[in-house]
């Protein structure tokens with residue numbers, strides 16, 4: 001049991017989603033909750049819009065870190081919930097409201113009954129972009145409390161409530177954002193021969209880019225090029241002078257990200273000639289793969305044996321997570337928490353089952369106590 005209601009906290013957080021490094025309301029909400037549960041063992045630091053909470057152990061030999069991300073997505077919520085987002089066009093569509101609620105509740109339990117070791121709860125901004133993990137772990141605020149091991153969870157819509165899953169080794173892919181700006185020549189819709197149509201150029205680019213995955217990369221290595229957003233033109237009867245594509249590259253091999261970028265650049269050169277246009281590319285933020293340390297995955301799995309939580313073996317996924325950048329520096333692992341939603345991550349109707357909140361709290365607390 002916690003002193004606060006998990007569902008209420010999750011719903012209050014759900015109503016105030018904020019984009020990366022804009023999480024001011026979320027930060028102040030978390031700080032209020034943390035103050036309510038703080039004792040003289042607890043120290044709090046802020047880093048940009050993030051929060052670090054250090055709980056001194058009774059006889060510390062090491063420090064265990066648990067990380068929750070904080071940001072929402074630029075998605076217009078379509079759940080119909082009476083606790084839907086109050087921030088127009090923004091939504092907790094990746095479950096970070098769940099992650100933060102679970103972190104707060106697990107923290108409350110560790111404060112109430114500290115373990116031997118120190119524990120650090122990390123609320124990290126900007127996971128969806130531009131990436132808060134890398135700058136956070138390089139900050140003085142983090143380095144003074146750098147954990148010896150670190151772990152995190154992510155909600156899994158396709159997994160039933162009561163189940164968690166993970167695996168040793170690769171869990172999530174390498175990622176790079178992709179932004180392409182096309183500049184041609186606009187004109188009247190009736191005179192295509194006098195214009196350089198960027199709707200046609202960008203549309204063909206989307207199709208051609210798919211062949212990098214199917215024809216240039218080793219089919220045994222996983223890779224994805226997804227264009228999630230496409231914009232061009234202003235009106236139905238004018239040829240578009242500009243177009244913009246926004247997407248993401250995913251690969252299971254760190255080195256394949258470079259290969260995909262090389263191939264994209266060849267394509268860009270070809271398109272600039274073929275469509276007589278200019279194409280500018282920007283790769284935005286890049287996240288390193290999430291690689292789990294076997295010993296901690298085993299410890300997690302074993303720690304759950306005396307609970308009702310079922311551990312199942314996961315497969316690697318092409319999702320990305322800047323937690324990979326933390327795991328590159330600090331050994332640990334990440335696990336999926338079953339939330340049984342009919343709609344998936346990043347869907348405007350994502351509806352995780354709130355019964356999974358207490359399962360998440362139990363899994364996190366149980367793993368932390370397994371160091372005792």
Ligand SMILES: CC(=O)N[C@@H](CCC[C@H](N)C(=O)O)C(=O)O
Pocket residue numbers: 094127128129154175176177247248249285287318319320321322345
């Ligand atoms: C778990 C999850 O859904 N993470 C995001 C991370 C996004 C990274 C970046 N903005 C990109 O799109 O490359 C994901 O989309 O996998």
